Amino acid sequence: MKTNDKFKFENRKYVIGGAVVVVVLLFIIRLFFLQVLDNDYKIWADNNAFLRKTIYPSRGIIYDRAGRLLVYNQPAYDVMVVMREVQPFDTLEFCNTVGITKEVFDRRIIEIKDRRLNPGYSSYVPQLFMNQLSAQEYGMLQEKLYKFPGFYIQNRTLRDYEYPNAGNILGDVGEVNKKDIEKDPYYVQTDYSGRSGVERSYEHVLRGEKGIEILLRDAHGRIKGKYEEGIHDVPPVSGKSLKLSIDMELQAYGEKLMQGKLGSIVMIEPSTGEVLCLVTAPSYDPRLLVGRQRGPNHIMLEKNPLNPLLDRSIMGFYPPGSTFKPSQGLIFLQEGSTTAHTHYSCALGYTFRGGKPACHAHTSPISLVPAIATSCNSYFCWGLHDMLDDRKLYPTVQDAFESWKNHIVSMGYGYRLGIDLPGEYRGFIPNSKFYDKYHPTRWNSSTIISIAIGQGEVTATPLQIANLAATIANRGYFYTPHVVKEIEDTPLDSTYTTRRYTTVDRLHYEVVAEGMRQAVVTGTCYRAAIPDIEVCGKTGTAENPHGKDHSAFIGFAPYKNPKVAIAVYVENGGWGANYGVPIGRLMMEKYLEVEQSIESQYMEEQMIHSSTLLPYAQQ
Numbered sequence: 001m002k003t004n005d006k007f008k009f010e011n012r013k014y015v016i017g018g019a020v021v022v023v024v025l026l027f028i029i030r031l032f033f034l035q036v037l038d039n040d041y042k043i044w045a046d047n048n049a050f051l052r053k054t055i056y057p058s059r060g061i062i063y064d065r066a067g068r069l070l071v072y073n074q075p076a077y078d079v080m081v082v083m084r085e086v087q088p089f090d091t092l093e094f095c096n097t098v099g100i101t102k103e104v105f106d107r108r109i110i111e112i113k114d115r116r117l118n119p120g121y122s123s124y125v126p127q128l129f130m131n132q133l134s135a136q137e138y139g140m141l142q143e144k145l146y147k148f149p150g151f152y153i154q155n156r157t158l159r160d161y162e163y164p165n166a167g168n169i170l171g172d173v174g175e176v177n178k179k180d181i182e183k184d185p186y187y188v189q190t191d192y193s194g195r196s197g198v199e200r201s202y203e204h205v206l207r208g209e210k211g212i213e214i215l216l217r218d219a220h221g222r223i224k225g226k227y228e229e230g231i232h233d234v235p236p237v238s239g240k241s242l243k244l245s246i247d248m249e250l251q252a253y254g255e256k257l258m259q260g261k262l263g264s265i266v267m268i269e270p271s272t273g274e275v276l277c278l279v280t281a282p283s284y285d286p287r288l289l290v291g292r293q294r295g296p297n298h299i300m301l302e303k304n305p306l307n308p309l310l311d312r313s314i315m316g317f318y319p320p321g322s323t324f325k326p327s328q329g330l331i332f333l334q335e336g337s338t339t340a341h342t343h344y345s346c347a348l349g350y351t352f353r354g355g356k357p358a359c360h361a362h363t364s365p366i367s368l369v370p371a372i373a374t375s376c377n378s379y380f381c382w383g384l385h386d387m388l389d390d391r392k393l394y395p396t397v398q399d400a401f402e403s404w405k406n407h408i409v410s411m412g413y414g415y416r417l418g419i420d421l422p423g424e425y426r427g428f429i430p431n432s433k434f435y436d437k438y439h440p441t442r443w444n445s446s447t448i449i450s451i452a453i454g455q456g457e458v459t460a461t462p463l464q465i466a467n468l469a470a471t472i473a474n475r476g477y478f479y480t481p482h483v484v485k486e487i488e489d490t491p492l493d494s495t496y497t498t499r500r501y502t503t504v505d506r507l508h509y510e511v512v513a514e515g516m517r518q519a520v521v522t523g524t525c526y527r528a529a530i531p532d533i534e535v536c537g538k539t540g541t542a543e544n545p546h547g548k549d550h551s552a553f554i555g556f557a558p559y560k561n562p563k564v565a566i567a568v569y570v571e572n573g574g575w576g577a578n579y580g581v582p583i584g585r586l587m588m589e590k591y592l593e594v595e596q597s598i599e600s601q602y603m604e605e606q607m608i609h610s611s612t613l614l615p616y617a618q619q
Contacts (some may be wrong), residue, residue, distance in 0.1 A: 171197020273479025324454025372515025553580030
């Protein structure tokens with residue numbers, strides 16, 4: 001062989017050998033990619049041999065404080081589809097079985113495959129085709145399921161509600177969204193979670209833990225039974241049950257009294273902070289937000305101009321009006337700017353500013369206890385004047401006002417109280433910087449005098465207003481209000497069992513409590529009197545620049561060792577005595593199990609059949 005030919009042969013040998021090496025390397029890399037990096041291949045391989053079926057746990061049951069069943073579970077059935085396993089079948093028969101049209105079927109298949117609508121879609125992974133079949137639909141489909149390859153039924157549970165009340169408290173359950181999935185790896189598409197109320201705030205307690213069942217397939221994809229006799233299966237763990245602090249009979253009664261009105265009733269057990277009722281008006285039946293009608297019904301509620309989805313008890317922020325006056329008396333006593341025996345004059349109004357704010361006729365001059373009993377505007381305006389404008393107490397009005405603000409905040413105003421429900425608003429309590437901004441030259445008590453009587457820039461939620469009543473009932477402390485009394489096998493968070501003291505001494509609360517007692521005995525709250533029970537109260541008529549004034553009332557009973565504190569707020573209800581007082585009395589009678597007098601029966605009929613919605617509609 002010639003040298004040149006031998007050289008060419010040697011080169012060809014190396015080229016062929018190199019090509020073989022490259023092909024082998026490419027094969028190894030591809031194999032590595034398919035078996036290690038490519039998740040779709042792994043899913044395909046696994047799904048050919050196994051069906052991993054999620055077993056959903058039973059969601060925790062919810063009871064009221066008396067042990068009445070409120071929320072429970074009903075069986076529900078979702079139709080799932082694995083697109084890779086779908087084979088030609090009679091779609092018309094399928095549609096007739098589940099009660100849909102061919103057009104709906106085609107549209108749903110397109111939606112499932114559309115990654116914009118269904119991010120993370122994979123033809124190997126089960127997809128939700130149709131949710132929450134009825135028991136009848138399930139039975140019909142189960143008989144024919146073998147005719148529809150690729151489809152199977154996923155067992156779930158559906159929430160159901162025993163009462164048509166407390167929708168704002170109980171909340172609802174709905175399908176998770178993309179943010180939920182990104183935030184918590186527990187969830188996958190088609191899972192459900194609490195969307196509002198207790199269902200949302202106690203989601204991690206109620207939901208339980210999902211289980212898994214691994215089923216073995218044959219070469220044709222048919223289920224042959226459990227893989228290795230189920231030793232790899234993981235059983236689900238049911239969610240924990242809750243006992244609420246809510247008395248459902250009391251809640252239902254409050255909703256009945258608030259028919260035809262806008263506003264709220266909040267009742268608290270002062271000794272624990274447990275919320276006994278949390279009425280918002282108008283309300284809605286929680287059963288509307290269950291099943292396949294949840295979406296349309298939610299839209300209907302959203303479009304309702306009276307906004308029943310707004311929980312006015314924790315989201316409505318209103319001028320507290322004269323229900324704010326007890327807090328002012330407490331601050332003036334604590335600051336030493338007044339004493340229980342300080343008298344101020346009232347000439348049908350605050351004389352320092354020419355009779356504005358105005359007041360009604362009563363004895364003058366007047367001290368704190370009768371000022372609370374008669375709801376004298378002038379007294380509390382003079383009190384704010386002496387605290388903010390006396391330079392012997394504080395060098396500047398800003399320093400004096402910051403002290404005022406800190407006292408108010410310690411009573412639960414200006415910030416969220418921390419109730420165990422989502423969506424609580426904080427109301428508004430201004431600080432000195434707020435007034436420096438709007439009155440850069442100079443300001444004093446006369447500039448902001450309206451806050452002394454719960455008007456002006458001050459706003460609060462009905463929950464905050466009720467909490468003031470509970471704090472006075474306790475003579476200077478409160479517990480963070482909460483609607484869950486007990487969690488199955490779990491202690492309650494210490495947030496709800498720790499006393500929160502205000503910055504005002506107990507002896508001053510005794511004076512204010514006596515003023516509220518006299519308001520019922522001889523003053524503006526006389527209609528709140530209940531035979532044989534020492535009721536304490538305070539009316540409120542909150543000015544409303546958009547229409548008729550709001551009617552408000554706070555109270556607690558009995559005077560010693562109080563069992564209940566309450567706030568009633570009725571939008572456009574006029575004087576506090578019009579709606580706030582009678583509703584407050586009826587609710588306290590109901591909770592304290594007082595037999596209704598003839599007067600109370602008449603009052604009940606009047607409240608149930610009266611409405612404040614006409615002036616609201618005219619605004």
